[in-house]
Structures are given as C-alpha cells and as structure tokens.
Amino acid sequence: MDGSMVDWAIQVGETELSSVLPRRWAHSQGVARRAVDLGRILRSDSGLLAAAATLHDVGYAPRLAATGFHPLDGARFLRDAHSADRRLVRLVANHSFAVLEAEERGLRDVLEAEFPVLEDQRLVDALVYCDMTTTPDGRRTTAEERVTEIVGRYEADSVVGRFIRRAAPELLAAVERVKAALAAQPR
Structure with a gap:
C-alpha cells in the first residue's frame, strides 16, 4: 500500500471535513477502513x-461546494488544489455511479468530459463496496441496508432520491x- 498517498489523503480529508462535517468525516474514515479489507x-x-x-466525500466541504454536486466539486478540488493522482481524482469523481446523479443534475456531460470513468472495474467496484457497506456514522452495514437508509433520508422526488432508485441495482451488483472476488481469494 502506498502509505504516502494514504497519509496525504487522511490529512486532506481531516482538514476539509472533520470540524465542519464530523459525521461525513466519520463516514469517510469508515469507508477507508473497509478499503483496507480489500487489500488482498x-x-x-x-x-x-x-x-x-x-477522500470520496471531500466535495461536501462547504468551502469546496461550487456546483453542489460533491463528486465533481471534490474531484476538481483534488485536481486543481493538489494536483492529485489522475486515477484517484477519477475515482472520487465517479464514486458509487455518480454519473447517474450527474445526469439528474444536468451535469453528466461535464463530469464525463472532465473525469471519464476509470476503466479498472475492480477499483470502481471496490470503492462502491466500501461506500455502500458503511453507514453515515462509519459503521459496517449491508449494501441493502445502506441503500434503504439513503432512500429514507431523501424525498422520493429529490435528485438524490431519484438517483439512488436508479443506481441501486448497479450498486448492489x-x-x-x-x-x-473476496470469496475467491485465499485468506
């Protein structure tokens, strides 16, 4: 594991989220803990x-919320302010099928033009897994429970409500x- 990249990410995430959005930071830390489980x-x-x-939710930081669409705002911040690794930025921009939410917001063309989806399906799926098996407070959960929690948190006709209903089959898959992949790997 590239410790320097991870240490840097923790520093950036903590700086941007811990004091202004402590629950979001707890979620991000939980998602990062899940990522360690996938090392093998x-x-x-x-x-x-x-x-x-x-860093997947760093774009929620109020000072970074230029468009109000956190994957795009976070990716732009990481690219522009930190010259972050291109694959990292693309993962943040496209985490958890963000392209579907971007479409709901009229930003799909912008997202795809600036940050094409990473072609490494293993990494894309791994980040979905980590995000969708972590509660807003950073605890482990099932993907089904996480989707249900998100659906319950937003109005059915809200942008996120429409997005999560559309994305749920892809997220669960x-x-x-x-x-x-975990089951196929020896421990």
Missing part, C-alpha cells in the same frame, strides 16, 4: 483505493462482484 484482492492498488475511500 487489489494488491498494488490498495493504497489508491484507501486514498479514494478517504458491484458489491456482489467484490464479495465474489
């Missing part, structure tokens, strides 16, 4: 996943692919 299937990319897991 990602091997050389485990540090990249841990960094992306730590990604989690199942990671579970299968």
